[in-house]
Amino acid sequence: MAIYTVDESQRKAARVAGFMYLLTMVTANFAEFYVRGRLIVPGDAVQTSRNIAASGQLFRLGIASDLVTFASDVMLVVALYAVFKPVNRNLALIAAFWWLVECSVAAATVANDFAAVLLLRGADSLRALNAEQGQALARLLISMDAGGNRVAALFFGLGSTLFCYLWFKSRYVPRVLAAWGVLASLVPAIVPLATIVFPALVDARLRRARSGVPIVIFEIAVGGWLLVKGIQGPVVE
């Protein structure tokens, strides 16, 4: 059995990672549940665009919150890479690259939402489209988010699975927690692919509501653990 030691730079990186795990949980869930949960009606682009037109300010706040999440995710990636590089550099690097893809794709997808808001507000430059066309285009853009979100979710799940495996292997946090993380990460890694190939398999609303819960629990737990207790292991000078 390998025992992985801990040096000071890893300890610091782990605290940063803990903070970022928690911060991204707050901003991501604010955008997902407080904002999109209220405004976006799954499978109903008409009602969704009405809601967004009525609460443009809230929708923009959700976008801003998303962008904070993605930027913090990049910092989380670097912190986790610093923690796990001595454990297994190859896996840590693959996981880091997968997560960078996730952040980039997710952030680029948000550009769609900006376009939708512009169309729904009926900006002057878009007068050539009549009202129905503008709204239909906005609804189309919003429904297309599902594509980008699935791609992002897949890469998030893949990266998270590897990082959680490294938590497990290194014993830096309790193994029960890490094992839970591995299982919870497999959900976003598998569900997007499964829903692409077998769309009828899972009810859309169920998928939306439940599949993220286990990983949210993990990220809150591991973030809290890292902030309060830090990582465990024999210390090297």
Add this chain to the structure above:
Amino acid sequence: MSTTIMAERVKESSLRLMARITGALYLITILTGIFSAGYVSGKLVVNGDAAATAANILAHRGLFQLAFAVYLIEMACQIAITALFYVLLKPAGRSISLVAAFLGLTAGIIKTFSRVFFIAPLFILGGAHYLSVFSVEQLQALALLFLKVNDRGAGIALVFFGFYALLTGYLIIKSTFLPRILGVLSVLGGLGWLTFLYPPLGGRLFPLIAIFAILGAAALIFWLFVFGVNEQRWKEQARRT
């Protein structure tokens, strides 16, 4: 805790295993790419005919969705290879391998994001009621437009990938642990992808470049799988840099 515990500071997977995994992932990348871009896209997308393309996609919805999923598997493998090649080639040149890795990562991100546009036609042609303000022809044209955006996005990624292959080839040539000819093939493949700086030229030469690049990749995959890297020389060169 006893003091006799062996503190294992660094435990890397063995080089041989790593070379094999790199080769295997590389092979998956090529096969998945051939399936999605070559077989499915080639079969369903009719250039310049939006109506036929739309009809094909709707008639083979399952195949189209499968191609999207396979594209994503391709990208996940390609990103992983970029990371593994970085570690593998680092002894041949630290800075150049880092530049290569970031170019490869950028190429991967651009290509992954352009695949989001590949699935867009399903949303446009899905028959949502609110889209009835557009005519069928308009929707079909919009669907083909997004497929072209997907194509052009992948073309942009190819330019980054071309620079990546150039640098990777240079590193292989400079390395003492892989045969030089593999590096030369990678450089030539990279030069081929750079024709996508002018997409019409790249598009016209694509079949030729693709066959050449696939042959080069096949040689590299075969070598990584069967012989791996020369472990002793790898370690020597790693110590020197």
